[in-house]
Amino acid sequence: MAGRTYDVVVFGATGFTGSLVVEYLARAYATKSLKWAIAGRNEAKLKDVRASVAKKLKDETVNKVDIIVADAKDAPALNKMAKATKVVLSTTGPFWKFGSDLVAACVTSGTSYCDITGESPWVKEMIEKHDATAKANKCRIVSFCGMDCIPSDVGCHVVAKHLREKHKCGVDHINSYILAMKGGVSGGTIASMFNFFEQPNFAELRKEMGSPYELIPRDGRPSIRQPDANAVSYEEEVQRYTTPFVMAGVNSKIVHRTNYLLNHIYGPEFRYREKNTVKGDGWGSWLSGWLTTLGLGAFSVGAYFSPTRNLLRRMLPKPGEGPDEHTRETGKLVMRFYGVGDSAAKPKAVATFVTHHDPGYAETATMLAESAICLAQDTAKLPERYGFLTPIAAMGDTLVARLQAAGIDITVEDDKNTSSTPPSSL
Ligand SMILES: NC(=O)c1ccc[n+]([C@@H]2O[C@H](COP(=O)([O-])OP(=O)(O)OC[C@H]3O[C@@H](n4cnc5c(N)ncnc54)[C@H](OP(=O)(O)O)[C@@H]3O)[C@@H](O)[C@H]2O)c1
Known part of the structure; x- marks a missing residue:
């Protein structure tokens, strides 16, 4: 150099x-x-x-x-x-x-x-x-x-390293949850999202994009099925209702590519699931979880068809625009990663990734x-x-x-609280 x-x-x-x-x-x-x-x-x-x-x-x-x-x-x-x-x-x-x-x-x-x-x-x-x-x-x-995809890549790395070094085992699975997220969206992000729907081979791309192993060469892809992250479900680990997370698809691909590039250091049967959470409990949060999920679905349908996409383009931030300084300063991300080791003792570790400003910008x-x-x-x-x-x-x-x-809190420790039974969808 x-x-x-x-x-x-x-x-x-x-x-x-x-x-x-x-x-x-x-x-x-x-x-x-x-x-x-x-x-x-x-x-x-x-x-x-x-x-x-x-x-x-x-x-x-x-x-x-x-x-x-x-x-x-x-x-x-x-x-x-x-x-x-x-x-x-x-x-x-x-x-x-x-x-x-x-x-x-x-x-x-x-x-x-x-x-x-x-x-x-x-x-x-x-x-x-x-x-x-x-x-x-x-x-x-x-x-x-x-924010795509450092928190997820780092969270899984620190959990796997803790299990490997302290408990001498690989990882059976990691479940991660967005416990808090506050920020905004920029016109450049919207343009990138819409650009995907405008690709001539969109249908073919969408099929391949559905795979959590998209970024691994075909002959190196594990055969193990990854858990479903699309349901609205109550999870004991965080004692909250959980919903699909908009960035989980791409984040999971990076976590699996890291495992592939590091010769399956997390484990050959490693499973990863990432979800958003709804604060509180009871019917109110269940309903709010479903409304968020349906809202996400409606946005995707709107972005798919060009007349509604053009309408959305007019309503949303334009390239060059984004969240104002107050939104950026008061934003935050709290993400938690619950990992279970693959040895007979099933040791558990929990990592937390916290930013003190808007994570997206x-x-x-x-x-x-x-x-x-x-x-x-x-x-x-x-x-x-x-x-x-x-x-x-x-x-x-x-x-x-x-x-x-640089001020981002990243911690990992033994997890004394979670059940070693994977959630029902695993
Ligand atoms: N991973 C994440 O967490 C994350 C977070 C934020 C953003 N992003 C992504 O980052 C990208 C940028 O977002 P943004 O909101 O910052 O977008 P933006 O404000 O629209 O900025 C786009 C930049 O690209 C430049 N550009 C466009 N055409 C060009 C050309 N032909 N030659 C040279 N430069 C050109 C623009 O230059 P001019 O000023 O001259 O137009 C501008 O500097 C998007 O893809 C977004 O999805 C990702």
């Missing part, structure tokens, strides 16, 4: 999430050694982002951060940018639309890369096209470094920025593993330590 001008280039710095990453780096790394630049297609907008962060932080040095102009479709400009840095961090989504040439540029120039896509079919396509070259060129290509900016710096500056501590990796397969405990230092 000698001869690279920057540690990290932030591509998509003018977007809603990209500008939060710029603010995070300017704030958290002002006095630390980090060589970074911001990039995008519009120079004037990039200068505006820099100036507004400088003004907000009352730090004129932010205006000295270098600017790189590159369009997502301009391969020569992307190649030049990739060759100038150790890591490209991208928030330029929908990634299916704007991400492929940048990934190709990073892979061919041996530059590591991270992003916050949740678009698993696009990542699958990228893996199939570029994994062999990325391995040969010894770079780490790491998607899903935001403020804390996604933190998770993504720390992932990029980890890939750029912590290489001596990272496993000798290259190609298309998950956050945990690429960075493991080094990333966990960085997230903790």
